[in-house]
Amino acid sequence: MPVKEATVAVLGATGAVGEQILRNLEKRSFPLKDLRLLASKRSAGKKVRFNGGEVTVQEATPEAFEGVDIALFSAGGSVSEKFAPEAVKRGAVVVDNTNAFRMDPEVPLIVPEVNKEEIKHHKGIIANPNCSTIQMVVALKPLYDRFGFDRVIVSTYQAVSGSGAKAMEELNEQSRAVLEGREVVKKIMPVGKLDKHYQIAFNALPQCDVAQENGFTLEEMKMVRETKKIFGDEQIGVTATCVRVPVQRGHSESIYVELKKDFDLEEVRQALREADGVILEDDIHNQVYPTPLDSAGRDEVFVGRVRKDTVHPKGLNLWVVSDNLLKGAATNAVQIAEHLVRE
Amino acid sequence: MPVKEATVAVLGATGAVGEQILRNLEKRSFPLKDLRLLASKRSAGKKVRFNGGEVTVQEATPEAFEGVDIALFSAGGSVSEKFAPEAVKRGAVVVDNTNAFRMDPEVPLIVPEVNKEEIKHHKGIIANPNCSTIQMVVALKPLYDRFGFDRVIVSTYQAVSGSGAKAMEELNEQSRAVLEGREVVKKIMPVGKLDKHYQIAFNALPQCDVAQENGFTLEEMKMVRETKKIFGDEQIGVTATCVRVPVQRGHSESIYVELKKDFDLEEVRQALREADGVILEDDIHNQVYPTPLDSAGRDEVFVGRVRKDTVHPKGLNLWVVSDNLLKGAATNAVQIAEHLVRE
Known part of the structure; x- marks a missing residue:
């Protein structure tokens, strides 16, 4: 940095927020030198549409961040903790959409409309706040x-x-079950990793x-x-x-x-x-x-x-x-990336 | 009053709250001498189940309140304004579930858990507060x-x-339409009588x-x-x-x-x-x-x-x-009626 065009990596490219990040990069005509889509091994090889073409998802590895200018992370806190230092070590600036670094005093927490002047104090990682x-x-x-x-x-x-794409499916499926008088299956809401799950439909x-x-x-x-x-x-x-x-x-x-x-x-x-x-x-x-x-x-x-x-x-x-998927996540992250490119 | 058993009229007996009032009278074994179900001319003649039997709905007229001890009203504000004075004139105590008399300084506004001691100050009408x-x-x-x-x-x-039984149907029907990709019809929510209607489903x-x-x-x-x-x-x-x-x-x-x-x-x-x-x-x-x-x-x-x-x-x-249909409406009204019978 500063750069006129940037090589951007999207980590979590196949998730609900990752998808919206791609739509935002398209819509805002983000000045891309190159786009690298990264995800877990399970999603590697998938093809994702971008700007009328297709980009193949690669497995996220430390080496995948070589040559990356800006890395947009939205693959969960533990993934961010693992890969953010690797990306920074290789010269990328990470815009992280998880809770991993938000309260770290070394990491600016940015909403451009409020505190874009803090962006310049970053040391490699910038945090995107919680949607709410x-x-x-x-x-x-x-x-x-x-x-x-x-x-x-x-x-x-x-x-x-x-709570992600699966929670959206759960709401639809539970709503159908209620309307059709079938048994309601509860697996995700309110918090996937906790023991108890409650019906969110109605x-x-x-x-x-x-x-x-x-x-x-x-x-x-x-x-x-x-x-x-x-x-x-x-x-x-x-x-x-x-x-x-x-x-x-x-x-x-x-x-x-x-x-x-x-x-x-x-x-x-x-x-x-x-x-x-x-x-x-x-x-x-x-x-x-x-x-x-x-x-x-x-x-x-x-x-x-x-x-x-x-x-x-x-x-x-x-x-x-x-x-919540746009200004609450993807749009805010891409806006931060735009500020990085402009500076 | 005081009475040991009461002749009770339910005005709006076929509505969402009226139905719950009947279920509450059954469940709480309310000491009934007689039960009179009243509604608009349109609903007169309908049969409604009660305590294992059936009661025929009569058209609400001033004379229908002759001999009634307690009249539970839930047929809308304008119906209450019309019939409450008629019922009171004939010796009934009206427990009104609409907004018609709530702020009238002559009318106690009762939630038994909070201010049941105010019940005795009534002059024929007692108001049931808003559900919220x-x-x-x-x-x-x-x-x-x-x-x-x-x-x-x-x-x-x-x-x-x-917003009543039709609003409940609207939520179900809109939910079905969304899930099936059909056009969503908006007729009632948020307020039936206003010009604009918005989708409430999802x-x-x-x-x-x-x-x-x-x-x-x-x-x-x-x-x-x-x-x-x-x-x-x-x-x-x-x-x-x-x-x-x-x-x-x-x-x-x-x-x-x-x-x-x-x-x-x-x-x-x-x-x-x-x-x-x-x-x-x-x-x-x-x-x-x-x-x-x-x-x-x-x-x-x-x-x-x-x-x-x-x-x-x-x-x-x-x-x-x-x-909201029970403690927020029917249960609270029946509790007030129980206090009237006990005194």
Whole structure:
């Protein structure tokens, strides 16, 4: 770096996020010198379509990163821990979409709309935040800049695609079983690796990811810790309740935030309208608000239901929706890669 | 009143809530002298099963309330406005499940676990609160008594059955259409009488009921106003975001409350365990928490995910689930009727 065109490796190319990374590279006409698709041995040899042609998936090995400028990782935390040092050793910058390095003080945690100036401090690895955090901080950034805040209370409505392609199949298959009166098979949700599995079809599960000692889940604590790090402000307190709902794509969030300055709603709406990466869809009187179904396949963060609290004079309510596979993962990673190429 | 056995009329007997009222009268062996099932002219003549037999539905007319001791109304606000005065004039006590009289200062708004002592102040009409309010106040009552609070922030995950039997059919039919790749027909959700309708299958809609001038929906403002009235405490501030999710039965709520006294979590759990009408299901480390699917068909309010806020020292988080057709409507109405019979 800096480069004008980059050789890019995508690790986890056959997964739900990897697929979206490829679509994003195409859509954004990313300046590619070469594209290398990497995955586990099991997926090696598969052919994946890209820009009208086909690219063959190779097995991820340390040597596969030779000559790579930017490596986009989304194959799970343990895979990142294994291969990120190997890729960095060979001169690549890793943009990692897992939880492996996010809280590492040496690793910038980047949402370009909020803290792109931190990208340059990387030492080979840049972390992509958790999907629920990304859309929240994009929506809150213009409010932080204009009004300040130190208090956020958020409840999420998270899509199953956050748990991968198999969870999406499980939701469909369970829904079919319920509608046809067949037995419902439960194998993945809420957390594949845990013992108990519950029906997600026509249900809501107040658990995304494993429990932490304090009774919050890891997903909830990610929102707490990552928000502080991305804003570079340890004073921001976040209280999160993360819930999985029977939606395929698109996370929604009910956000309550206490601003530091007095505000009127029109100022807040104006700040959101002008904000990078935000689309304001806010007119309840004409039934205009974002929904996960409408946000699916789009790269922005959608904000609606902007309301002044009836209790606290500086309290503000927002409904924030974004495609968890795009801005919540693939789009954010590719945006970081674009910044790397530009510099 | 007082009576030992009562002649009970059920107005709206063929609706989603009316059906559950009948099941509740059966299950609780309500001391019936006579049961009269009333509905619109369209439904008159239908036969409805009750206690192993059949009861014929009669058309609701003013005269149909002659000799009735207790009339349970769940046929919509305008029907209540028309018939409640007629029933009261004929000596009946009306337990009304609509929004028609809830905020009338002459009408007690009752959740027996919270304010059953207000029942005796009725002047012929007693109001059953909104479903989302009922389950919240049942869960909060033991905390109010032991620790006090004046601040609640709630986000709901509401089942479609709150919009009636046709909404439940719409969710099933839309789900089938999505799974089979057919066109999705949108006629009811989020609010039948409004112009725009959105897909609820595999989606989340941040609108339950019509918009109010302040940008909140009526459902959200019901939670604000009714909570104050039920606790008899105008100081309680509630901020609500009400969202419809693709669940058939069972509303869930993510509740944040700031208690007035210091607490430890075990005290909170003990208060909830001992509370009337509450079942504590709280052990995230063993994946124990309530879900709407598991609460469907049950009369209690289920509480889990009890967590001490990581930010505010007196902040507490709860996940509260209950069957909106039962405790949220039919069960609460029948419980009020039981109190009337006992007195």
